[in-house]
Amino acid sequence: MLSKSKVIxxxxxxxxxxxxxxxxKITEIPPGLYPDEAANGVNALDALSQNNWKVFYPENNxxxxxxxxIQSVSVKYFGAYPWSLRVVSGVFGVLTVLGLxxxxxxxxxxxxxxxxxxxxxxxxxxxxFSRIGFRAVMLPFILVWAxxxxxxxxxxxxxxxxxxxxxxxxxxFHTYISWRVSPLLLILMFLILIFGKEFNRKFLAKAGLIFFxxxxxxxxxxxxxxxxxxxxxxxxAAQVSIFNSESPMKSLIGSAVKxxxxxxxxxxxxxxxxxxxxxELFWPVGIGFLIGILIALRRFxxxxxxxxxxxxxxxxxPNFLAPEGxxxxxxxxxxxxxxxxxxxLGLNFAYAKIKEWFGGTERxxxxxxxxxxxxxxxxxxxxxxxxxxxxxxxxxxxSNFEQRLxxxxxxxxxxxxxxxxxxxxxENGTIVKDVSIQAQPIMFLAYDKNIIYLNPGDIVKLPxxxxxxxxxxxxxxxxxxxxxxxxxxxSQVADFITFKAINTx
Numbered sequence: 116m117l118s119k120s121k122v123i124x125x126x127x128x129x130x131x132x133x134x135x136x137x138x139x140k141i142t143e144i145p146p147g148l149y150p151d152e153a154a155n156g157v158n159a160l161d162a163l164s165q166n167n168w169k170v171f172y173p174e175n176n177x178x179x180x181x182x183x184x185i186q187s188v189s190v191k192y193f194g195a196y197p198w199s200l201r202v203v204s205g206v207f208g209v210l211t212v213l214g215l216x217x218x219x220x221x222x223x224x225x226x227x228x229x230x231x232x233x234x235x236x237x238x239x240x241x242x243x244f245s246r247i248g249f250r251a252v253m254l255p256f257i258l259v260w261a262x263x264x265x266x267x268x269x270x271x272x273x274x275x276x277x278x279x280x281x282x283x284x285x286x287x288f289h290t291y292i293s294w295r296v297s298p299l300l301l302i303l304m305f306l307i308l309i310f311g312k313e314f315n316r317k318f319l320a321k322a323g324l325i326f327f328x329x330x331x332x333x334x335x336x337x338x339x340x341x342x343x344x345x346x347x348x349x350x351x352a353a354q355v356s357i358f359n360s361e362s363p364m365k366s367l368i369g370s371a372v373k374x375x376x377x378x379x380x381x382x383x384x385x386x387x388x389x390x391x392x393x394x395e396l397f398w399p400v401g402i403g404f405l406i407g408i409l410i411a412l413r414r415f416x417x418x419x420x421x422x423x424x425x426x427x428x429x430x431x432x433p434n435f436l437a438p439e440g441x442x443x444x445x446x447x448x449x450x451x452x453x454x455x456x457x458x459x460l461g462l463n464f465a466y467a468k469i470k471e472w473f474g475g476t477e478r479x480x481x482x483x484x485x486x487x488x489x490x491x492x493x494x495x496x497x498x499x500x501x502x503x504x505x506x507x508x509x510x511x512x513x514s515n516f517e518q519r520l521x522x523x524x525x526x527x528x529x530x531x532x533x534x535x536x537x538x539x540x541x542e543n544g545t546i547v548k549d550v551s552i553q554a555q556p557i558m559f560l561a562y563d564k565n566i567i568y569l570n571p572g573d574i575v576k577l578p579x580x581x582x583x584x585x586x587x588x589x590x591x592x593x594x595x596x597x598x599x600x601x602x603x604x605x606s607q608v609a610d611f612i613t614f615k616a617i618n619t620x
Contacts, residue, residue: 208245285333406461
């Protein structure tokens with residue numbers, strides 16, 4: 116048994132490790148700035164400049180506004196840099212580690228809670244999304260804290276805690292589209308508890324009413340927005356749904372199989388989301404995850420175990436229902452806390468069995484304990500190497516995070532105010548502010564530089580003569596370069612990293 120002081124010491128150490136993994140070299144890793152991140156940043160800058168923070172930003176397929184509004188605070192005080200968008204994710208990532216510890220300690224034990232929070236602190240999957248400016252990182256944060264206060268409120272018969280849980284849960288609707296499946300988990304949870312013997316039914320009825328009422332209060336601004344703008348409610352969900360495929364059932368089965376296999380067989384192939392193709396869990400942790408599932412199923416009558424399995428399955432539904440990019444690590448973030456609790460349960464069970472089988476004397480038991488500690492340290496070092504040494508230096512990572520667009524933005528920032536600046540956005544993508552979303556990193560980094568953004572067809576509309584100007588295509592294409600040179604025969608074509616810059620006088 117761990118003493119209270121040891122638990123506190125180890126928790127502080129784990130939180131320190133979580134901080135390190137989320138903020139170490141945050142100005143350098145990941146490189147570049149993906150257009151979806153930058154679109155958040157442009158919305159944040161717009162909100163600051165117009166003094167207008169929105170509950171929902173309809174651009175870029177529509178996004179709940181809370182995360183961008185929080186990012187605007189970071190941008191206001193730190194400036195328009197990629198890392199100022201990403202530190203917000205890092206803060207939520209660290210707080211998720213703490214919340215997972217509290218929830219797991221409440222439902223299981225301090226030892227399992229420490230192991231689960233440690234795995235969350237160092238594993239590639241949570242670390243990666245804690246260093247990217249995507250709003251989905253708030254899902255696991257909201258879930259662990261809402262469930263912690265809900266379960267503690269139920270066990271302590273505290274309506275105040277249950278109300279707080281409902282308020283926190285209501286915030287989840289302002290985070291990411293995958294959150295919309297979570298009410299199913301709450302409904303199933305309360306239904307099972309009502310038909311069980313653990314809690315009084317009248318108490319559960321009052322608790323459920325208080326919880327959902329508080330949740331609706333917090334969610335209501337967004338719900339009202341959706342009532343007025345129903346098209347924005349379905350937006351992105353309708354685009355990626357299995358019902359858009361020729362065979363919905365075949366797509367459902369395919370995405371479900373890929374999702375189930377993402378933890379131990381083949382993970383997300385997107386370099387932004389994962390070390391392309393690597394299982395989301397390092398193989399020893401993946402084995403622990405499988406053992407944890409077996410333990411939970413074997414003891415399924417326990418409320419904490421069926422709750423854990425329901426959490427996993429329900430929060431993986433967005434992956435099952437959206438085959439695009441499957442397996443998809445981002446859409447599975449809501450299931451992440453359950454995954455690491457199950458992994459901790461499995462590894463703890465394996466450790467106990469090894470001690471039982473080989474720990475004949477106290478000396479051998481101590482040696483096994485030392486080996487277990489070394490094994491845990493090894494996992495942390497392995498994940499550090501995977502993210503900071505191997506993945507971070509892959510050319511595919513720089514390319515997928517659109518480093519070239521950041522280079523363009525930084526270049527334009529260095530030009531004097533008198534230079535006329537034109538950016539030709541000659542790439543496909545969702546249209547945001549009348550051009551492809553690929554322009555967003557440049558718009559964010561060079562927000563106040565009076566840049567004119569053009570589609571390729573707009574080149575003919577440029578003035579016949581230009582003085583002290585630069586025209587930069589976002590993508591180097593001979594056809595675009597030749598079109599500009601023909602329009603301005605005296606222009607100079609200069610290579611600059613990954614794009615062509617045309618200076619005209």
